[in-house]
Amino acid sequence: MEYKQTVLYVEDNQLNMALMHHIFKKNLPSVRLLKAETAALGLQIARQKLPDLIILDIGLPDLNGYEAMDELKNDESTRPIPVLAISAFAQRSDIERAQKSGFSGYITKPFQVKTLTEAVEKLLAGIA
Ligand SMILES: [Mg+2]
Numbered sequence: 587m588e589y590k591q592t593v594l595y596v597e598d599n600q601l602n603m604a605l606m607h608h609i610f611k612k613n614l615p616s617v618r619l620l621k622a623e624t625a626a627l628g629l630q631i632a633r634q635k636l637p638d639l640i641i642l643d644i645g646l647p648d649l650n651g652y653e654a655m656d657e658l659k660n661d662e663s664t665r666p667i668p669v670l671a672i673s674a675f676a677q678r679s680d681i682e683r684a685q686k687s688g689f690s691g692y693i694t695k696p697f698q699v700k701t702l703t704e705a706v707e708k709l710l711a712g713i714a
Contacts, residue, residue, distance in 0.1 A: 596628035644673035
């Protein structure tokens with residue numbers, strides 16, 4: 587089957603990465619999932635592949651998600667790509683900071699499979 591769209595997931599936790607892989611296979615089979623374990627690799631893949639959506643973990647080992655977001659928004663080629671934040675930080679101040687930083691959405695861990703799937707589908711459809 588040919589993939590219709592591409593999503594890049596930047597996540598350092600292997601369990602979360604495996605879960606996302608499973609969710610995409612099961613619920614979003616027409617979407618290709620690219621993976622990066624660090625912000626540096628994620629930024630490189632984002633520039634090379636220009637995915638339709640980026641799911642960005644806030645707690646990464648090199649840059650944090652906000653710093654990675656700044657890099658994405660400072661680069662003309664990656665600026666238009668919607669970015670969904672995913673984080674265990676669930677304080678209102680964290681969510682407000684994400685909104686101010688230009689994220690298109692914010693998912694808190696642990697997340698519901700349905701919530702994640704619907705957020706991705708909406709952003710890929712351009713209606714979020
Ligand atoms: Mg993390």
